[in-house]
Amino acid sequence: MGDRRSEPTRPQPTRWDAAGSGPPAPAPGARLEALFRDYGAKVYRLALRCGLDPDEAEDGVQEVFLKVQRRMDTFRGEAALSTWLYQVALHTLLDQRRRTLRHRRPLPLEPAEDGRGDLPVPAAEERPDEALVRSERRRLVREAMDRLPRYFREVLILRELEGMSYRDMARILALAQGTVESRLFRARERLAAELRRLEEIL
Amino acid sequence: MTTQQPCRAWRARLNAWFDGETSELDAVEVRAHLLRCAPCRAAVGRWSALRDELALLDAPPADDAALQRMAVRFEQALAREVRDVARALRVWKWAAALLLAAGIGIAAADRLVLPGQALASHPRDVEEGLRDLLQRPPAVPADEAPLPAADPPAPAARRAR
Secondary structure: OHHHHHOOOOOOOOOOHHHHOOOOOOOHHHHHHHHHHHHHHHHHHHHHHOOOOHHHHHHHHHHHHHHHHHHHHHOOOOOOHHHHHHHHHHHHHHHHHHHHHHOOOOHHHOOOOOOOOOOOOOOOOOOHHHHHHHHHHHHHHHHHHHOOOHHHHHHHHHHHHOOOOHHHHHHHHOOOHHHHHHHHHHHHHHHHHHHHHHHHHO | OOOOOOOHHHHHHHHHHHOOOOOHHHHHHHHHHHHHOHHHHHHHHHHHHHHHHHHOOOOOOOOHHHHHHHHHHHHHHHHHHHHHHHHHHHHHHHHHHHHHHHHHHHHHHHHOOOHHHHHHHHHHHHHHHHHHHHHOOOOOOHHHOOOOOOOOOOHHHHHHO
16 A cells, blocks of 8 residues: 555556547548447447446447547648547437436446446456445445535546546647646545545444 | 645646656655655645545456447438438428429519500500600600700899999
């Protein structure tokens, strides 16, 4: 534990801009298909990281790419296509998460979010009771995340789960890097406080 | 329970160091500061623990079956979208054509004098028009109009003469 505190583990950055900044394909349909091929899996994973369950995530991916198709004409090429796609995706998926939360019951009665089943699936070399504890802990963290304002959730998802640099985050969120940094600091402190509060309640 | 906040002066650098966004030189300075500052050490510990907790929310990559399913669904949705747009365009075209036809019809109806309407209105209108013309005083051009009569001289002027 002491080692981890002195040398923080860093999430691996996601290379979003690797494939999206090349020359555009000639036909819009082909371009869209290529976009889906390149980014479909990433958007799906982002949807899960935003808190959607697998079924909702599939719906979310579809909605994101349909939005991209409708707004393709408004893309002005000032940013990389991947950055623009990511903006649309984050916005759409967090909206969808908000909508699903409205129809869900509060934390103690909420079903486990582990995959499609009701019971947590143990990881390899993990005991069932450990899997249960991990699942409960995950629900708690998810609940704490859901209680944060959206702008805090955005930076935490992009940094801690997507592993993005401040520079990429600033581009996607259309903010100055200094703002990203300070927002991240406040988001962490707020999330820690929310977790403490939830632990006290439960 | 209150939490120890990191030093205000070091907050930004500490945060950047924690996220691996500092230069090597900055990192050395931050590490040196951490050795002697308990609140900053506590903050870093808190963020580390939080990072571990947030890792619980990470998701596995999509499997091939899910990707295939999404691709098929997306293609279907796209085709539906294209069909809907085409249908909407057709409706708009028809609506525009109808509006145009209605507009042309109204404009033509304004100018059109039907034979029955012309016969019914002709004798009386002409008769009244002629009577009106005959009763009107003849128009005199402005330069041939008689000048108004000059005012007689005032009595005082006449007395002075």
